[in-house]
Amino acid sequence: MKGPTVAAAFAALAGSAAAHGHRHGHEIFAQKRAETVEVCLPGCTTIYNVITGEPTLVQPAPTPSSSSSSTVVTTIAVPTTSEAPVLPTPNPVTCPTPGTYTVPATTITVSETTTVCVGTSTHLPPGTHTYGGVTTIVETATTVTAPVATVITSGTVVTSTIVNTEYVCPTPGTYTIGPITTTVTEETDVEYPVPTSYEPGTYTAPEQVITVTETNYVTYCPYTSSGLAAPEPTVPPPAPAPAPTSAPAVAPSPEPAAPSPQEIEESEETAVPSPRPSTGGTTLRGDTDHFGITYTPFEPSNGDCKSREAVEADIKTLADDGFSIIRVYSTDCNTLEYVGPAAKKYGIDLIVGVFVKNSGCSYDTPEIREQVDALAAWAEWDMVKLFVVGNEAIMNGFCSAEQLRQLIVSVKSKCSGYTGPYTIAETLNIWQQPDVPAAICDVIDITGANIHPYFNSEVVPETAGEFVAGQLDILRDICSGKDVINLESGWPTEGLCNGSACPGQQEQAAAIRSIRKSCGDKTVFFSLDNDMWKEPGACLCEQSWGARANFAS
DSSP: OHHHHHHHHHHHHSSOOOOOOOOTOOOOOOOOTTTSSEEOOOOOOOSSSOOOOOOOOBBOOSSOOOSOOOOOOEEEOOOSSSSSSSSSOOEEEESSSSSEEEEEEEEEEEEEEEEEEEEEEEOSEEEEEESSEEEEEEESSSSEEEEEEEEEEEEEEEEEEEEEEEEEEEEEEEEOOOOOOESSSSOOEOOOOOOOEOOOOEEEEEOEEEOOSSSSSEEOOOEEEEEOOOOOSSEEEEEEEEOOSSOOSSSOOOOOOOOOOOOOSOOOOSSOOOOOOOOTTOOOOOSSSSOEEEEEOBBBTTOOOOHHHHHHHHHHHHHHOOOOOOEEESSTTTIIIIIHHHHHHHTTTEEEEOOOTOSSSTSSSHHHHHHHHHHHHHHOOGEEEEEEOOOSSTTTTSOHHHHHHHHHHHHHHHHHTTSSSSEEEEHHHHHHHHHHHHHHHHOEEEEEEEEGGGSSOOOOGGGHHHHHHHHEEEEEEEETOEEEEEEEEEOOSSSSOBBTTTTHHHHHHHHHHHHHHHGGGEEEESSSSTTTTSSOTTTTTTTOOOOOGTTOO
């Protein structure tokens, strides 16, 4: 293992009071609880190739002077080191005073597969929480060897290390190795290291121009493109459809919690598999005016994982209300173990998903590997009517279109027992970017989008269905010959007005009636309950999308 400069970069991330420009708008944060798993106790411990580094922040150029008639732009030098290979992890850059700064583009080449510590984060409500670590499922008593990322603090020096450790798991079960337990008194974002592998290739961090309005602002410049070889599309994709008369909904839509990271073994893909051909002509439609609904097994009040009994009660309610399909976003909070059997019991099908966040966009990203491997082992494919890879991953900058294509190909290879349709979930304006259909159309079977009429300022609740139907018509022309589906749609009951689109109980009821009438058989509604554990967001609406009352039988 190599890469002390990466460890130093994460040490800076863990040890600094960074003022991140983090957007909370329509993003969901949650934690994966460890209440239902055991903590595997170590038999013997072996530490090798420990990666360490002191926190190092890049010093910017001299402070920009203030002026009422012009803007001073400061260019920040991003240094590299010749002592060890540089890896594509975000570089911390400090801007000590208000002003406009330019961080130049950086390109690096990785010559061999390398595993290092990379920082990630999760949002915690008040209370005691366990997160991180490596989760593994064993069927017999066995000894597990796993790389565990650890943060060590000595005085004012923070270091990150990768420790390869042997653990004895004495009985069959699910074990979490090396988790972190912490108690917080108020809502906070916590950051922790994750073992992350980088394949050989060329990576680029694009130029970034930022305007700073506070002192000691810290920004991170992610590498967003990779020079790894990719297969050419087998069928030339169609040109993107023209923009609609009214602007599409471009704001991000509600997302579920990112699962906790996992990496059980150092297993790198040496070749990119060929994509399974998409099944042209695949259709997905409900028999009623409320086809599906999104579901996450979190307690609405605090974000804790629901019990098996609570999940089953929810699924029974959805079946009684006439839903034929449930969309789940990932595998965390016992989704497969609790939601799967309950859905089978009450005759409801599933749309399953692999959640992608900002720590990577490949199968070798630990939290992605955890989800894919769990789905492959679960293999209840007769219940699955659609497989969604990523939720607004391109829009949030977590994947390029080409990277998401490669992830779809990898998921198809790992979950080869599933032969049904695949899609992605992006907003329509992302689908209209030329590189997206060019990369994605030939590896999916249905064109999926999240269409929230509330985020178009010209829509009133009574015309929400007309808006959604129009967006689906535009979406239908993007991947020629493929059916479409609206994977998220709803209306908040609380929050700020977005032009003519105002939240409210009556407004939600009117919007959902309109969507049900126009295209409810092609829509997955968002969501079952209000989620008071979320942050309200810039729209002050994030907690208030629960629509259960609109479907009660």
